[in-house]
Amino acid sequence: MSAQAEATHDPWDGSIAGYGTYRLVEPVLRERDLHAIMALCERVGTYRMASAEMSSTEIGAGLPERFECFYDLARQRGNENDKPYDPTHVDWLDFERAFTCQFRETYADLAFVARDESRHPEADSLLYHEAFVAGARDLLDRPVIVPVAVLANLYVAGQWLGPHTDITEFRGVNRSTTPQWLLICMHHSRLFDEWRLPIATAVNFFNVCEGGEFRFYPDGPGGAPVTAPQRPNTALLMDTDSIYHEVRPIYDPEGLPAPLERGQVLRFGDDRKWRVVGSDGAVVGTYGWDEMRFSVSWKAYCFRDETERQTWSDRSNDLTIEFITGRLTEDLMDRGLLGSPNPDNVTLARAIVDAYYHAPPVEYH
């Protein structure tokens, strides 16, 4: 933490409750810092949807970045043998609404922005939160905690997020070079543990509305889910790359899903209303703060020691895509889950998701 950050923020005086694989932090922020975050949320004012891009790499060609979620949906509906997986597929709109239409903005990202160039200093109270750093050290049993990001998420009435795990990072490969579904399945395969960088995530609940509960599966996808307390200014700290989690539908009086489609944006207006606006400028929906869910995710890299941190930084011992596909193919062949050592990319992708990715059942609207 910089001297400036230490000087501007009073010591935190809340509590951390331990529950095996997760921690509950409460309260997260003092009144002053909480007001600053809420004001920041409004001032940033424009939130875009998570990407619904198609991957352009060889192994991901023609597949959505979150293919594991899409294929899981198709599999549950008996459509797993359909081809190709593209926006004309019968399940595509449901997939987008469940997994890629969430509104978000980055408040801090130290992977790309130097400390002194903090985009939004109001987010420093979260980025350098001492309970998150101490909790991550304890929870993941790794002493070197490096906060890297503060990410805002907004949901409107009728919106939700299906069960998933977050995007894992490995030495030498990340989401700019490797499809997101592959990174996620690599982690669940456990075949690349020695290259994985554990990431601690604190999910902060700031604006709590009716519905929109954060539900997670600390005992695995087949275990009993746990629902986070619906109290503002609390946070759950856990490894969201490993623990499946979801956001249940925000209450809508008609019980309908929000009319969301790719390319819309969410804007805060002078009348203090949130509006979903289509790419043609038309307003699709208008929402008061009482119909909104606002959460912020804090993320930190967790290293065993300074040497491991250095290895991460200097790019030594990096993975390559050839090594990854070779190792996965070998494991799938050994387990009789792949008929040929040189399958086409869709066959390989489906075999990988079938073998390693098993999310809790999705409850669609």
Ligand SMILES: [Fe+2]
């Ligand atoms: Fe997540």
